[in-house]
Amino acid sequence: DSSLDVEADIVTPTPATPSTFSVGGTASIVLDGLIYLLDVAPTDINLAYSIGSSSGFNITSENVSWSIAGMPTWITISSTTGSTSEAITVTTSEVNPTSIARSATLTISGNGLSEIVTITQAGAPSLDVNPSSLGLAYTNGSSNTFNITSLNTSWNITSDQTWLDVDIATGSGDQMITASANSDNPTSVERIGTITITGSGITRTVTVTQAGAP
Numbered sequence: 001d002s003s004l005d006v007e008a009d010i011v012t013p014t015p016a017t018p019s020t021f022s023v024g025g026t027a028s029i030v031l032d033g034l035i036y037l038l039d040v041a042p043t044d045i046n047l048a049y050s051i052g053s054s055s056g057f058n059i060t061s062e063n064v065s066w067s068i069a070g071m072p073t074w075i076t077i078s079s080t081t082g083s084t085s086e087a088i089t090v091t092t093s094e095v096n097p098t099s100i101a102r103s104a105t106l107t108i109s110g111n112g113l114s115e116i117v118t119i120t121q122a123g124a125p126s127l128d129v130n131p132s133s134l135g136l137a138y139t140n141g142s143s144n145t146f147n148i149t150s151l152n153t154s155w156n157i158t159s160d161q162t163w164l165d166v167d168i169a170t171g172s173g174d175q176m177i178t179a180s181a182n183s184d185n186p187t188s189v190e191r192i193g194t195i196t197i198t199g200s201g202i203t204r205t206v207t208v209t210q211a212g213a214p
Helices: none
Strands: 019-023 026-031 034-041 044-047 054-062 066-069 075-077 086-092 102-110 113-121 126-130 133-136 143-151 154-159 164-166 170-172 175-181 191-199 202-210
Touching (some): 026 113, 034 102, 044 054, 044 086, 133 143, 143 191, 154 164, 175 202
Parallel strands (some): 044 113, 133 202
Antiparallel strands (some): 026 034, 054 086, 066 102, 102 113, 143 175, 154 170, 164 175, 191 202
């Protein structure tokens, strides 16, 4: 009798290696022919300084369970976890107490993928004037100045008297303003006008006194 010896090679399957790629800021992984995708847009959110200001971003998710981390105490978000595409609303829960913008970075991650969204809350507006009272001589053309100091504010200036002018009616930031009389005071009694400066819900006034004629 003859015998036949057969030697068989036993092959151990090699685990699939995930392939990672990114297209247009979209984080993706392909594993065993299945796409795992995570994307956010937009990636920069700007909110007003006030409480209740809101905006949002969209999460696009395919086969990814995601979570959001890095939330500061001054915002709330509509959802912190999910497994499908979702629109996320971001809302301020505090007024920014300073005139300086503040920001935070949210990290959206899952299945080894991650994206970031930067949240910026604007600084609070400020508006001040100095000095708050001015004196003018009785003559036409007499002038004096005051200073506006402001942050995050566009302001407007009005005068309540026809004889009292200002050289600049609108602006933003810091500015020196010239107030002037456009006529002589026709009487020997001093007259008073008020200059009002308003912006971002803030009102400041400057009282202007023109001397009486001699």
